[in-house]
Amino acid sequence: MTDAPQSTPGLVLGTGERGRTAWSNWSGAVRGIADRLLAPRTADQLRDVVLDATARARGISVVGSGHSYANLVAPTGRTLVDLRHHRGIVAVDPAAMTVTVKAGTTMRELNQELAAAGLALPNQSAIDEQTVAGAVATATHGSSPRHGTLSSHVVSARILTADGQVRTITQDDPELDGVRVHLGCLGVVLDLTFAVVPGHRLRKVVLRRPLTEVLAGLDRFREVHFGGFWWYPHTSQAIVWEAAPTDEPPTPSPGPPGALLSLLCNNSWPPLVAGTAHYAAALAAGRGRAQVMRCDDALLHHLPPPVQGTEYSVPFDRAADAIRALVGEVRRGGPRVCAPVDVRFTAADTAWLSPSRQAITCHIGVTHPVSERDPERWIAPLRAVESVLWEFEGRPHWAKVHSRTGQELAARYPDWSRFQELRKAWDPDGVFLGGHLRELFEH
Ligand SMILES: Cc1cc2nc3c(=O)[nH]c(=O)nc-3n(C[C@H](O)[C@H](O)[C@H](O)COP(=O)(O)OP(=O)(O)OC[C@H]3O[C@@H](n4cnc5c(N)ncnc54)[C@H](O)[C@@H]3O)c2cc1C
Structure with a gap:
């Protein structure tokens, strides 16, 4: 198990000296040396990477497009997983007015595909460089008093958790409101289904x-x-x-x-x-x-x-x-x-x-x-x-720089403890908790 991820052809995306690799966010202010940066090509490879991290109790973070200012990815000493091979539309359902899209797809790619199908997301943030899972992770918003954040348009999600299980969470599940703003610490989001509106x-x-x-x-x-x-x-x-x-x-x-x-x-x-x-x-x-x-x-x-x-x-x-x-x-x-x-x-x-x-x-x-x-x-x-x-x-904003403690934030979020329970149930060893998130959630 230990060597499998590195030895899989096409899996290792970046390695530096002794297999480690530098990663930085878009602004260059968050940087660090990851243990390894992997780009699994298949669902099985991805599962192996997660199970390997869990078995060794080693930290693992998924990287989106790196457009968060906050240190959510926390690269240092962790396994970073890049979902560049998990992109594209899975299905458009014109009757239900939904689109299902793979987690590594960028917002720009999604918008273009939707426009070609005569559809659109109800709202849009100021940039479209983010991945869909990265944008949803941090409650990325646009500017409309009539429409919620991108997370609020999610109607279902599939997520690979630390035990290797793939969980499908739909509108019938109370957990959906937990998964909507997942901060990267519930597991690897595999795909998301969004409500859409007619293009205009x-x-x-x-x-x-x-x-x-x-x-x-x-x-x-x-x-x-x-x-x-x-x-x-x-x-x-x-x-x-x-x-x-x-x-x-x-x-x-x-x-x-x-x-x-x-x-x-x-x-x-x-x-x-x-x-x-x-x-x-x-x-x-x-x-x-x-x-x-x-x-x-x-x-x-x-x-x-x-x-x-x-x-x-x-x-x-x-x-x-x-x-x-x-x-x-x-x-x-x-x-x-x-x-x-x-x-x-x-x-x-x-x-x-x-x-x-x-x-x-x-x-x-x-x-x-x-x-x-x-x-x-x-x-x-x-x-x-x-x-x-x-x-x-x-x-x-979760993706932006702030100096608040978990205790302070818990007092502003009535469902903080529900999120904590969900996180601990799906990731008991906290392998998905990077440095900044660990400070927030292990207070
Ligand atoms: C110039 C600029 C403009 C912006 N404009 C807006 C705006 O208009 N509105 C707004 O609200 N925000 C805005 N943001 C913030 C941005 O939307 C968020 O930082 C967003 O989270 C970035 O997405 P990303 O793909 O780069 O994710 P990253 O920053 O790479 O990652 C964010 C989090 O998502 C997790 N993650 C990513 N993919 C997965 C996955 N598949 N499974 C599990 N976890 C995952 C990561 O581990 C991390 O915790 C802006 C940022 C910049 C730099």
């Missing part, structure tokens, strides 16, 4: 507005189909976007903002310089021209340069005050915020570990350039942001 186009409008006006009228975001805004730090300006279904024909693609976005997200300028640049960018961004696009494309934002970020979800009713408090702190010279602050909304859902559980939430996200030489340069401002948003009943 969205008409998107982007406008510049004074931040005070946007916050005074925040309630209108309860009614939009899709929408959100960015506050441009060191200015009084917000860029507001809204999108709604339309039958209008598509407009030409606006093209990526490229260099400008990189500059805005990666700046560490003094407030006056940043404010001037951000004001100019807000003028340019908020010209108000409407664009009509395929629904998934309309909801994508442009991939920023590598940054680290934190994000808190606060109940909608507390959102305006939370944002005012954050803006006040930044203006007082507290957290040094360089990039536009992202504000979005999500409908309430039922997943045990969803930050949007049982309440429409407002997500407030802040990013900061990564500094390899001096991590404190990005950690300190993100911590300062956290301490403001925590006071407004905030729940941190």
Whole structure:
């Protein structure tokens, strides 16, 4: 058993000295030397890898596209499993309006396949680089008070647990609300079935507005189909976007903002310089021209340069005050915020570990350039942001940087202990618990 995974042709994806291999996330801020990085080709190979890790009580993590800022994968000293050979659509059911897709499929691949079939996911996050299982793991959300997170659209899941069993969890099983936001610590998700909607186009409008006006009228975001805004730090300006279904024909693609976005997200300028640049960018961004696009494309934002970020979800009713408090702190010279602050909304859902559980939430996200030489340069401002948003009943995004303990989070999640029971039942030795998750769940 011990040597089987390494000796299987095509299985070992990356090995360095003495069989170990370096892994880092998208931003480069999470890195480590894994014991081995494997890419099983078949379900049997995957099962052997899991059973081997369980038998030896060795840590194992599945890697998605590595787009989490938090150290969920925890590479150091663990077996990493890459599901690049487990991609593609398993089945589309037009009568049930569902699609079943293999776990390693990227959101982009899924969206393209759905569009070709005249279908779409009800909601979409800001990027489509993630794998479907990775996105669902962390309650990835879009921006709509009418639609929940991607996890909330899951109607069934197949998961390979530490004992080598494949469990199928459907809407009839109470565990589905546990599996929806699985954090990678329940086992290897093999495939997921999502509810889908008919494909459609969205008409998107982007406008510049004074931040005070946007916050005074925040309630209108309860009614939009899709929408959100960015506050441009060191200015009084917000860029507001809204999108709604339309039958209008598509407009030409606006093209990526490229260099400008990189500059805005990666700046560490003094407030006056940043404010001037951000004001100019807000003028340019908020010209108000409407664009009509395929629904998934309309909801994508442009991939920023590598940054680290934190994000808190606060109940909608507390959102305006939370944002005012954050803006006040930044203006007082507290957290040094360089990039536009992202504000979005999500409908309430039922997943045990969803930050949007049982309440429409407002997500407030802040990013900061990564500094390899001096991590404190990005950690300190993100911590300062956290301490403001925590006071407004905030729940941190699982995939983003946060400093909350398991005890603190347990108090904000009424079903924390149910998730713990499920996790312990399916993975009694905690082989799927990487460092960060171990800190959270073994408090
Ligand atoms: C530029 C950028 C934009 C983003 N935009 C948004 C956004 O709009 N909304 C939002 O909510 N989030 C957003 N995120 C966060 C992102 O959606 C999450 O980090 C997501 O979890 C990344 O998916 P991944 O495939 O990269 O997974 P990874 O980061 O590689 O892994 C995430 C977790 O999933 C686990 N995992 C992955 N595959 C499996 C599997 N098959 N079985 C079991 N466990 C598995 C991993 O072990 C890990 O615990 C963004 C991130 C970036 C970098």
